[in-house]
Amino acid sequence: MSFLYKSDPARGAVWARHFAERAPEVPFHIWPDVGDPAQVRYLAVWTMPAGLVETLPNLEVLFCVGAGIDQLDLSKVPDSIPVVRMVEPGLVAGMVEYATLAVLALHRDWPAYAAQQRERKWQALRVARAQERRVGVMGLGVMGQAVLEKLHGFGFPCAGWSRAARRLDGIECHAGEDALPAFLGRTDILVNLLPLTAETRGILSRGLFEALPRGAAVVNVGRGGHVVAGDLIAALDAGHLSAAILDVTDPEPLPPEHPFWIHPRIVVTPHIASETQPETSASVVIDNIRRHQRGAPLVGLVDRQRGY
Amino acid sequence: MSFLYKSDPARGAVWARHFAERAPEVPFHIWPDVGDPAQVRYLAVWTMPAGLVETLPNLEVLFCVGAGIDQLDLSKVPDSIPVVRMVEPGLVAGMVEYATLAVLALHRDWPAYAAQQRERKWQALRVARAQERRVGVMGLGVMGQAVLEKLHGFGFPCAGWSRAARRLDGIECHAGEDALPAFLGRTDILVNLLPLTAETRGILSRGLFEALPRGAAVVNVGRGGHVVAGDLIAALDAGHLSAAILDVTDPEPLPPEHPFWIHPRIVVTPHIASETQPETSASVVIDNIRRHQRGAPLVGLVDRQRGY
Numbered sequence: 001m002s003f004l005y006k007s008d009p010a011r012g013a014v015w016a017r018h019f020a021e022r023a024p025e026v027p028f029h030i031w032p033d034v035g036d037p038a039q040v041r042y043l044a045v046w047t048m049p050a051g052l053v054e055t056l057p058n059l060e061v062l063f064c065v066g067a068g069i070d071q072l073d074l075s076k077v078p079d080s081i082p083v084v085r086m087v088e089p090g091l092v093a094g095m096v097e098y099a100t101l102a103v104l105a106l107h108r109d110w111p112a113y114a115a116q117q118r119e120r121k122w123q124a125l126r127v128a129r130a131q132e133r134r135v136g137v138m139g140l141g142v143m144g145q146a147v148l149e150k151l152h153g154f155g156f157p158c159a160g161w162s163r164a165a166r167r168l169d170g171i172e173c174h175a176g177e178d179a180l181p182a183f184l185g186r187t188d189i190l191v192n193l194l195p196l197t198a199e200t201r202g203i204l205s206r207g208l209f210e211a212l213p214r215g216a217a218v219v220n221v222g223r224g225g226h227v228v229a230g231d232l233i234a235a236l237d238a239g240h241l242s243a244a245i246l247d248v249t250d251p252e253p254l255p256p257e258h259p260f261w262i263h264p265r266i267v268v269t270p271h272i273a274s275e276t277q278p279e280t281s282a283s284v285v286i287d288n289i290r291r292h293q294r295g296a297p298l299v300g301l302v303d304r305q306r307g308y
Numbered sequence: 309m310s311f312l313y314k315s316d317p318a319r320g321a322v323w324a325r326h327f328a329e330r331a332p333e334v335p336f337h338i339w340p341d342v343g344d345p346a347q348v349r350y351l352a353v354w355t356m357p358a359g360l361v362e363t364l365p366n367l368e369v370l371f372c373v374g375a376g377i378d379q380l381d382l383s384k385v386p387d388s389i390p391v392v393r394m395v396e397p398g399l400v401a402g403m404v405e406y407a408t409l410a411v412l413a414l415h416r417d418w419p420a421y422a423a424q425q426r427e428r429k430w431q432a433l434r435v436a437r438a439q440e441r442r443v444g445v446m447g448l449g450v451m452g453q454a455v456l457e458k459l460h461g462f463g464f465p466c467a468g469w470s471r472a473a474r475r476l477d478g479i480e481c482h483a484g485e486d487a488l489p490a491f492l493g494r495t496d497i498l499v500n501l502l503p504l505t506a507e508t509r510g511i512l513s514r515g516l517f518e519a520l521p522r523g524a525a526v527v528n529v530g531r532g533g534h535v536v537a538g539d540l541i542a543a544l545d546a547g548h549l550s551a552a553i554l555d556v557t558d559p560e561p562l563p564p565e566h567p568f569w570i571h572p573r574i575v576v577t578p579h580i581a582s583e584t585q586p587e588t589s590a591s592v593v594i595d596n597i598r599r600h601q602r603g604a605p606l607v608g609l610v611d612r613q614r615g616y
Contacts, residue, residue, distance in 0.1 A: 101412035107405070114422070120570075122560070130401065155401065
């Protein structure tokens with residue numbers, strides 16, 4: 001029995017140390033050192049080289065080192081092999097920081113003040129109270145819930161939207177496509193944390209932007225594929241949207257000629273909102289191996305039909 | 309008996325409505341309508357025209373509409389007249405928002421990513437965990453305490469420094485000049501919320517910057533007079549400080565030729581971190597008038613010897 005890791009080597013070294021301490025009975029290999037392929041029961045990847053799974057006849061669990069699995073081609077992974085995405089506290093904490101930063105920056109008009117600084121213009125804009133600024137989060141998984149809880153603590157009226165119905169303390173919850181217009185109509189700052197699936201691809205498009213109130217702003221920390229780039233730029237240029245903060249783009253890296261880079265009301269960061277932390281994620285993976293060995297449900301198990 | 313208000317007229321109109329409802333026995337005048345000067349017992353100002361106090365023979369309390377009183381010349385105000393600065397929840401909430409935004413922006417390298425966006429450069433920088441980023445707040449009044457409480461909730465190791473000793477849950481508290489080097493030596497992001505007094509003027513100067521660890525960053529939400537501008541620019545240019553976010557400057561408005569505007573690692577906002585909210589501040593002032601009338605201690609009473 002062994003564990004094969006294929007992702008960032010620095011994080012892999014931390015995982016190797018944790019495995020040596022806490023799971024010494026599971027030999028840990030860092031790609032391209034596969035060891036005996038027939039021994040590999042557990043595989044952890046961000047993306048997968050074509051043909052890799054076929055060389056591992058006794059693979060039992062496929063772990064993704066990220067929270068989303070849309071970058072993985074699962075067509076060659078037998079249905080019998082559970083796929084597990086990363087749900088770990090370090091990743092959640094980073095997302096809470098970034099989403100809070102982005103929402104506060106939009107709430108407090110930082111894109112406008114940055115433009116004024118370039119013009120050396122000292123002019124106060126009206127400060128809205130948090131109670132007047134309605135925040136909405138799409139995607140109510142572990143990260144979406146943690147983001148809403150933090151934003152609620154600033155006094156923003158908060159709502160969430162998800163595919164399946166949820167109940168969250170102090171948060172107005174909307175579910176399903178029929179509820180989307182009502183959710184959008186009350187949202188001044190929209191945060192996208194949806195998984196990227198066939199259903200959600202291109203969801204941040206003209207129709208959605210038009211359903212937001214005039215002057216609304218958008219934060220995308222989901223995936224670049226959620227956004228229809230031309231529709232976003234058109235909504236900003238028409239003044240219907242006031243600003244957008246994008247941590248993810250399609251493609252990544254964003255090519256130098258892409259219009260997002262130079263749009264005066266778009267902030268781009270290079271997919272750094274949140275990253276899997278080596279220490280906490282190693283613990284989560286070892287705990288999941290223990291669960292698998294005793295037949296308990298895996299944390300972060302992907303529903304392959306649903307796509308996340 | 310009457311109340312004379314001399315500041316922003318829009319906020320004055322809200323105060324007038326609150327007084328009419330909650331304190332109808334106190335006629336409310338908005339400058340320049342003084343009414344009978346001999347009737348004025350209460351005066352609220354941001355700045356004071358020379359000679360105003362001398363025309364009000366029966367003045368009993370001077371209210372400042374801001375949290376700081378350094379902009380007021382109190383030399384003509386008799387010692388017998390209590391001076392009260394603004395301590396109100398709206399002002400505190402705005403400061404918590406701005407300080408959190410500024411600290412998160414520095415923690416997550418937004419000034420560096422803004423520079424990369426200008427160069428159309430997609431490059432992730434190392435994400436430090438909150439637990440590795442030590443935040444320090446100078447000034448532990450109502451605002452400093454609220455800011456620390458919020459930042460502590462993100463997992464930043466937090467410390468505070470003040471003139472007199474304080475105890476705050478979960479916060480490492482330092483007091484007095486002798487404790488300053490130890491406080492600065494453990495501070496990666498410094499937030500200044502001190503009052504401006506003869507003692508604190510120019511405190512953000514070369515010696516203080518040198519006592520911070522290399523790569524530290526500074527947020528000034530106190531007063532522009534706390535900063536020695538040339539020392540700040542020198543510390544940034546030498547690479548000892550990584551960035552500065554300044555909401556206050558000396559003078560204000562910041563003149564177009566001032567080097568702060570164009571420094572690549574300085575963010576300037578036009579004194580908008582926090583503003584007195586008309587609704588909540590009206591309640592606080594009316595409550596203080598009731599306290600004064602029954603001889604109870606006033607909330608926000610200034611110690612004129614101490615200067616705040």
